[in-house]
Amino acid sequence: MSSISRFLTSRWGPIITGLVVGVLAPVLVKLGNPGNMGICVVCFNRDIAGALALHRASVVQYIRPEIIGFVLGALIAALSFREFKPRSGSSPLVRFLLGMFSVFGALVFLGCPWRAYLRLSGGDWNAIFGILGLIAGIGIGIGFLKMGFSLGRNRPAPKALGWVMPAIMVTLLVLLLLAPQFGRDADGNLTGPIFFSTTGPGSQHAFWAMSIAVGLFIGFMAQRSRFCTVGAIRDSILLRDNRLLYGVLALIVAAFATNLALGQFHAGFQNQPVAQTNEWWNLGGMVLAGLAFTLAGGCPGRQLFLSGEGDTDAGMFAIGMIVGAGFAHNFSIASSPAGPAAFGPITVVVGLVICIVIGLTMREAKI
């Protein structure tokens, strides 16, 4: 077991993790997940928000077991290798906001960095603009880091605090399996409080046990290998360290090959699954998301893995993503295949201004 761990923490770890994600994500599409969405941390949080009725967009409501698996898989890895270290206190409220704004940006593009790479691997060329935006956003974030930006230090916390995010995930799993219906609609029919889509992307999913198994496996591997789809670009530019970047490249290559093998590669800009073709806002949305992820220290997947290790500040970011996804649909921010929504572009601009203010003002407090 420890030799596997040593391998995963070596320079090969992110590559193996990327290969595993690159194969399993298109397989999940084959097993029922939406097109080019074998794994999308933001989209899946959006579906969870919908299932909990934080928004009522009826086509994107499902409690995605992959998210639950990510956190619990990372928890198992952290417990197995003595890395479960509950901690808190590094600007949790700002991290909550960054989680919200990252989702606003990503839902204008229609995908997190994981899905941007997976969309590219499936032949969706709109992803190119999203990835360029992501790189630009990370670049801006690096500028703030070099200027001394910091969300401050976390502190060791009581063991119990580290179990809160895993407990929330177990609760989501129970809600997925029981799907309680005790609300009433205007006609007196049973409805909610848990909602699952009957049409649209929310209705498309692999069998839950398969989804959670994949999530647990990736969560375990990624906790050990420190896989991060934003850190990959950040470390390459900032530290000239390509360890994580090779992981992302492995993901893209493996997903491309798997999509080809499964007949899921369709090159072009038009008629791509759960995608819109406005290149400027595909780019702009991901500038915002890339900046917010960089200021928070990692991609949405990494935030989930960290929350499984006991990092409750990363947990706040993850909860911010779910709440933000609710707002994104209620306030007409999230795009649809028809294009950007009414308030998507202005929200990207406002979000960028707020993230820039955060980047300029947050410094480690001197005690």
Place this chain on the structure above:
Amino acid sequence: MGNIKTVDARGLSCPQPPMLTQEALHKMGNGTLEVLVDSDTALENVSRLAKNSGWKVTVEDQPDSSYRIILEK
């Protein structure tokens, strides 16, 4: 060892531990730098960064399960 420079990166998010270490190493050129971290990820990142730029890395486990990394060149 009486007057060595210290980077205290305990509790800081990625990528601050390796970034602060890199800045300190660049300024020093050579000598001895002590880096304090409290996560295995930061330990790996700081160690890898230092080794890649030719520094000798020694790690001491601390009683509070943090790490003291000594970098020498």
